[in-house]
Amino acid sequence: MQAHDLVYHTLRATFSNERHLSIPFKEYTVIKVGIVGGTGYTGVELLRLLAQHPEVDVDVITSRSEAGLSVCNLYPNLRGHYDRLTFSEPDPARLGECDAVFFATPHGVAHALAGELLERGTRVIDLSADFRIADADEWSRWYGQPHGAPQLLDQAVYGLPEVNRQRIRGARLIAVPGCYPTAVQLGLLPLLEQGLIDIDRIIADCKTGVTGAGRGAKVGSLLAEAGESMKAYATSGHRHLPEIRQGLVHAAGAPVGLTFVPHLTPMIRGIHATLYGRLTGNADDLQALFEERYADEPAVDVMPPGSHPETRSVKGSNLCRLAVHRPADGDTVVVLSVIDNLVKGASGQALQNLNLMFGFPEMTGMQAPALLP
Amino acid sequence: MQAHDLVYHTLRATFSNERHLSIPFKEYTVIKVGIVGGTGYTGVELLRLLAQHPEVDVDVITSRSEAGLSVCNLYPNLRGHYDRLTFSEPDPARLGECDAVFFATPHGVAHALAGELLERGTRVIDLSADFRIADADEWSRWYGQPHGAPQLLDQAVYGLPEVNRQRIRGARLIAVPGCYPTAVQLGLLPLLEQGLIDIDRIIADCKTGVTGAGRGAKVGSLLAEAGESMKAYATSGHRHLPEIRQGLVHAAGAPVGLTFVPHLTPMIRGIHATLYGRLTGNADDLQALFEERYADEPAVDVMPPGSHPETRSVKGSNLCRLAVHRPADGDTVVVLSVIDNLVKGASGQALQNLNLMFGFPEMTGMQAPALLP
């Protein structure tokens, strides 16, 4: 294999075969990015997406455990794309030379490092939970440790473009939403913003693939344990609950009552959120409501009436596919929301944020259709 | 979702983050292609790859059973990419207006249509078995029916770029190799071309994912039947056997004795070929032999010594990853060869052929890393 064969300058690239616009040539400046904690699934997924991004160079990727190892040794699918990239010990000085740094780390790491990078002028895009909860005390209750950087919370922007696009464009610190929170919020926003459902009694029954549990070697994530089986978990309270609730409260403008039950599903990627609400407002055309709400959103696809989106229809892609149902024309609305937990639920959304922050077209690097079958 | 958000003209696209060559801008002419029999897995995979190809428009896609249906209805992963494309009845006149037509059909269909298209000046890239076997009688024996277009065999080029690149460039009719034949031939070519193994006794133990059986509704392909199980099949003689043998004979320049046992594996995509031969020639540096043989090949990746390539390392990508072993330094060589049966084993290889025929860089549309995990 020749590496340079993969270096192909697509001069008239388009990712639709339906229109070929003529636009003026412009020389973008390639930006340099770093990734802290690159050995996990969100790390490798960032690398996969960035390999298709023409304006971004991955300059540094860190891992304490794998320092010195070539990324292609750990992830052979990247051979030919990152042949010179090697995991290194995290070094704030070197990271600080990047235009932007992604944190693909367990919680707590971005607390410790983000401040210094921001001072050096580097933008920070944090895929962990460190800056998702606006209230530091609430964060501490759910994560069982003091908040490590409460002074940064003011400037942290919750990176859900469908809600915060303008703030993201000007942000220096992004809290990338969690996977469940993305799927649930996108499914409920139109209803909450219009005040159409009883906000005291919302149910989110969510199903995730096993990559949601990360790449850690846990018995419960073994193929022999998680395969051919289905189970709920964390019914008494999952860490994504306060994040989801915060987003719903923001949309509704009032406290909400939410029951959130996540389930582990025997598949690798994908989240399916099934959302239930009691209709209280005018629900004459829920389909139109959803279509209008997301008409201009590049990462949300409202399916035709009667659809049942499959998680595989978004596998590898930065899309949320939605369908809205009202069984037997009753007063219960059911929203079906699917994402790829590693893309729109993590690395893709992180890249969508970066694209917004640096003025690239929002879906750059993520135009390919989902891999199906 | 806005369709035009997916229309992004990548002006400085590069798919490696390691080098940014400066090359002159050139206006390619977009070509028009058709797909006959587009409802199966090789059809949808062609559409997925072509959506990432900047120089190709899919003008027509045919299906007798689904005529009138939008392709995005059948394959929701394509929403936003082919919103105006609808399956139509096969019409030679309309197909004949395309620069090239892919056949993603059961055997026999290309026999019936290819001649007329060739006469109209359309290039034909046949993913079926119709033109793979040079000997029409041999073809008839294995397919149980008369060969429908023996007069075209002379101009049919076997589309394995690693063997026939120059002939492919000038070809008008391509027989895209089968999935097993691709994995097996690429694994054995270096050994056969150098006369290093006993050609009377070659063993190819091959494992395929279930998409190898197509999208037909067969009981044996149900998740409840093929899941959580492994079995061999067609031990007495699989239709890919004569095709593989033909390729090996060509490489060896002599008759070969081949035992080929395919196995059905509980996964969706991927072929793993495990190849066994008895070393008879100088086998001092098999690793170097393989690396040199494929040094200039963009679609073949020789892994480092001691590697065990996983099928998932090529999932969705047009690569064959190879490793060569000599257990206990004995006289048996073991080659491990993995491909994605739908990409390098079918649609990707078909597109690689089209790229060669029309002068596009050979891997255009297929530069993305494999989807892993």
Place this chain on the structure above:
Amino acid sequence: MQAHDLVYHTLRATFSNERHLSIPFKEYTVIKVGIVGGTGYTGVELLRLLAQHPEVDVDVITSRSEAGLSVCNLYPNLRGHYDRLTFSEPDPARLGECDAVFFATPHGVAHALAGELLERGTRVIDLSADFRIADADEWSRWYGQPHGAPQLLDQAVYGLPEVNRQRIRGARLIAVPGCYPTAVQLGLLPLLEQGLIDIDRIIADCKTGVTGAGRGAKVGSLLAEAGESMKAYATSGHRHLPEIRQGLVHAAGAPVGLTFVPHLTPMIRGIHATLYGRLTGNADDLQALFEERYADEPAVDVMPPGSHPETRSVKGSNLCRLAVHRPADGDTVVVLSVIDNLVKGASGQALQNLNLMFGFPEMTGMQAPALLP
């Protein structure tokens, strides 16, 4: 393999290793049973369970499509157990010589045959939906055809032993509950019987493995389609909805409002029902409520507080495992209910009914632990 090696008369057999009761020897009379429609998954599962039942001989098994074929040819796992059993054309006279006949057929077949068998004195245990709905008009609405045997509805007993044990003992015609209805009813009965939840607003979010769709060759059940993906289906109204509602109404003694959303899960066996209700009554000790309700039930296992039952914990066994949760001590109760859809959700429950009808210990043939992992 010697067939007679598998014929082992377990003279002191016990299926717990904890106690060895001394009970008097008694000569049971072996009964003869027939199976109509034995080629599907509920048919082969009946055969698997009956092979472990010491008091039952399978005398006849019918299949129009496979008449003449040995059952062991179709299901090699049965080799050594049913070497002389062959599918035959359905023949009421021959079936009428059986003590009991199972119908493992699509709807409509039992309508046509049950009456004649009952007249011949044969008990009928129908695994299809034919006699589950007490109201023939309601049945017709959901199944799109006239009810074929309304005159038999009076004597049909709904075969949920946890509700109807005494009636089952004396029944001649059993309607074996559906898979979803079993999981949902067992999870909700204690709450409804005690009037503890708001019956206007019950939500049943259910996940099934693909065997729920049967052994028919459907594209949607292919491993390549249903694998590695999750989707809801039939949100507008599944045929199990009226059956579930009928059971809940019976338990509550009043109309209920039920939202039922089934999901297809990438696994072979298993149903996970996640049930949501709003607590209105005294819910001080839901755990005790469930434990007491099912204290004497051999096929229901109430898990300890805080449990999350996995579907694999009942794979191959005739158990429903339940856990009851009250997140954040709020007013929402969440019940998790898992069964093997082919056992407690079909063939096992059918056998449980037969055991009750013929005076065998209720779990005979189904004492083995679930297969885990």
Place this chain on the structure above:
Amino acid sequence: MQAHDLVYHTLRATFSNERHLSIPFKEYTVIKVGIVGGTGYTGVELLRLLAQHPEVDVDVITSRSEAGLSVCNLYPNLRGHYDRLTFSEPDPARLGECDAVFFATPHGVAHALAGELLERGTRVIDLSADFRIADADEWSRWYGQPHGAPQLLDQAVYGLPEVNRQRIRGARLIAVPGCYPTAVQLGLLPLLEQGLIDIDRIIADCKTGVTGAGRGAKVGSLLAEAGESMKAYATSGHRHLPEIRQGLVHAAGAPVGLTFVPHLTPMIRGIHATLYGRLTGNADDLQALFEERYADEPAVDVMPPGSHPETRSVKGSNLCRLAVHRPADGDTVVVLSVIDNLVKGASGQALQNLNLMFGFPEMTGMQAPALLP
């Protein structure tokens, strides 16, 4: 759930519904067994099988890591079967009160404990590799540590009933064969014993489910890593290689040349061995050869000519299913051999040995058909 409902004394139990022999009642003495290292997959599988064995009580089960935990907490499928059984620290005195002790431990543990138990009169059935290799030096080379109990090797019997049944009956120390060695030896024995193949060049291409790697928390065994992929491993030399070779040498009466390549398959249970040999002797009726060799073997099932056994056909059962092929009537023989790696490849074979040692019918506890689908 009532535990005593699961205590059912099957007085006329038979596991075939085809014959009901009349045999005299006999009061067996229930034996007491212990399990050392019961938390792994072979441990829980032993418990599953022993729950169906009427003559065996599990008296003690040890685990250093889980001491004090109820086995049903770790393995909920066992609830109702072992409600009083708790993991305890290994205690030779207590284990020495058992009639037999199974070791389901990593290598080295049985070396340390077996001697003391044998002195106390307890029979030892070792599922680990500690006593499989007759040559202590060979063992040390492959396991990288000194052999811990070479003085016991003389009395250790290799527990493959199809070869050593008489010696097993009188044995005090059993080395239960490995999973790959069982599948490979059973597939090759008829050919080697009759001298029909070239013993210098035998190929065993083997595919295993992930439980073969045990229940340890390893990244490579995660569903997200091992799912939807296939790979070879240990091509340079797997620890089962010397064990297989030893068995083949014993059968052939001469040194053999063996190439053994194991593969990791995305399924939970099952081994599929595909075996290749060059025919040198009279191979007129290979089918008859296999049928005759295994005519009296309760755990080996020779399939009809042309068969392709599936691993699922033996899931949960103590059977090896074999098919023998001679493609194109050439001089290559292909044997297909499937087992459940946790049953005939481990715990079931261990129990088969115990049954032989204590005079129980050989398949006691393992008469149920495989779980299919």
